[in-house]
Amino acid sequence: MKKDFYKNTAGFALAFSVLGSTSTFAQDSSRVLKDVVVSATKTDQKQLQTGKVITVITADQIARSEGKSLAQVLNEQAGVTVAGANSNPGLNKSIFIRGAASGFVVTLVDGVLVGDPSSSGGAFDIRLFPISQIERIEIIKGGQSTLYGSDAVAGVINIITKKGGPEGIGVYGTLTGGSYGSQKQNVGFNGSEGKFSYNVSYTHNQTDGISEAADKNNTGTFDKDGFNQSALNANFSVEAARGLRISPFFRFTSGSYKYDNGAFADANNQSLNRFYNAGLTSQYQLNNRNRLNLNYGYTGSSASYESAYPSSNIGRLHLVDLYYNHDFTDQIKLLLGVDNRYTQIKQIGAANVTPDANLFAAYGSLSANKIGGFLNLEGGGRYNDHNRYGHNFTFDLTPSINLLQDKLIFFGTVSSAFKAPLLTELFGPYGANSDLKPQKSINYEAGFSTAFLDNSFNLRVSLFRRKLRDAIVYLTNGYTNFDRQNDQGLEIEPSYKYKKLSFNGFYSFVDGTAIRNGVSTYGLLRRPKQSFGLTAAVQATGKLYVSANFRSYGQRGDYNYPTNVTLPAYQLLDAYAQYGINGRIKVFADVKNILNKRYQEIYGYNTMGTNFNAGVSFSFN
DSSP states (O other), X not given: OHHHHHHHHHHHHHHHHHHTOOOOOGGGSTTTOTTOEEGGGSSOEEGGGOOSOEEEEOHHHHHTTTTSOHHHHHHTSTTEEEETTTBOTXXXXXXXXXXXXXXXXXXXXXXXXXXXXXXXXXXXXXXXXXXXXXXXXXXXXXXXXXXXXXXXXXXXXXXXXXXXXXXXEEEEEEEEXXXXXXXXXXXXXXXXXXXXXXXXXXXXXEEOOOOSBOOTTOOSOOOOOOEEEEEEEEEEEEEEETTEEEEEEEEEEEEEEEEOSBTTBOOOEEEEEEEEEEEEEEEEEEETTEEEXXXXXXXXXXXXXXXXXXXXXEEEEEEEEEEEEEESSSSEEEEEEEEEEEEEXXXXXXXXXXXEEEEEEEEEEEXXXXXXXXXXXXXXXXXXXXXXXXXXXXXXXXXXXXXXXXXXXXXXXXXXXXXXXXXXXXXXXXXXXXXXXXXXXXXXXXXXXXXXXXXXXXXXXXEEEEEEESOEEEETTEEEEOSEEEEEEEEEEEEEEETTEEEEEEEEEEEEEEEETTEEEEOOBTSOSEEEEEXXXXXXXXXXXXXXXXXXXXXXXXXXXXXXXXXXXXXXXXXEEEEEETTTEEEEEEEEOTTOOOOOSSTTBOBOOXXXXXXXXXXXX
């Protein structure tokens, strides 16, 4: 009976999508919204003014993703792979951008760095940020160490949260339910009063889930691994004095997750993960051409694991970032800044020590737009001083040429980036090596973008190559630096809009070679060499919106100790429908994996078959 319901629901959604013509982006796409201002560049540049490869997941796209997780939304972007995005919802997620290893991406929340120095790779756990609290997302690909220092080897993800609303008090929220006993409730209050604005929201999310580990022998005895999560997000903003705006924030997430012992290995394990984030952003507008910015963020993370091998990890990150913007003219802009990053970890039961590290940096960049009416040029550098390994320097240079009244843009970038050794690699209980050197890369990008037919048709083509040396790996005797890793790839991103119909697609190719002691090995684990996506949507009426999303992922390798295994290619088809009531209430339904494809993103772990999520969202002012 349940299987028939799933099939009928999926069939209805697919037929509805096809009849309407069928996803999401086009008019919302970053390649159309060329006047959108990107805050992650720290100079509030328009996309048209920079040669960097930037994707903006807009507020409209986020609003149509209530049935998805942050991992699933990121996984639908060109050049971005999130391992485990469609596996058990509580499974750890790993972000790969342009083939780079997990942990080579910086995550920001409202422009302020977040991370977990006690985790594998030091990356932020994206399971801990509900989609309901996000306004939009900016993704900048390529080496970004000039602005963001360590870890920004492959790119930066800037999560921008919902902020204060119009005068008075506004109330908004979402209620959803779906497959595997999944349910989510979100409620928020926002508004403004004079020079003060605020936004406070609470989200509860839970699911029974599926068995994390695959039941290889079909015993039918593997239990479900669900999670229960609560999250609070609060941000405020006040004009404290003329030209001075201060915006404090506080975020807290607590999640209880069941997990298994690994590939094909069932277990009754559980972890308790907590994320604290507090601080402020501030800007003092001296005049129309001079701005002083001060950001401070504290991130605290803890993870306690109940299993046959119990453990607990605590990580702390303090960041102070002070930078100054000076606009010589509307076309020539200078950025100067300093930041200090302090990290500390404690691994309870492993060693009675709390190692720490401090990374200080001074950086600057200069951008000049419309030189000779067609040339844009950006360049900058960063000096880094680490108390454990010493100092280094990174740079970037990004020219772009705007032709045919900005309808044809050629761009290119050469940059360097680095990733400092993690405290767990330097001083952890397993294979620590205090003599590790930072991983360093040189990055090259080139491509072009077009916008024709009154911006109805857009195309961006990007080629990239990354040369990484002193890559840190774990061998039988512990962590060590090996020779180098070379990765290269291609991204093609077309979009088209015709009246009420919109289409968006991407094709990504990435491959890599690791060279150890003069011996080359090929392939990138858990990252498909080729991936393809096509999304189509129709605004059928003023109230009804319908979309469908098809994605194809090629073969990829994965661990199967002591050798590797090749996972087969797979395809996914999703559909979404939304109906608005009086502009304040929307009902929606989201059906994923309509074809009920059986596959593995990670060797030995399950993925979800056909599943759906439906609900209602509301907003009152």
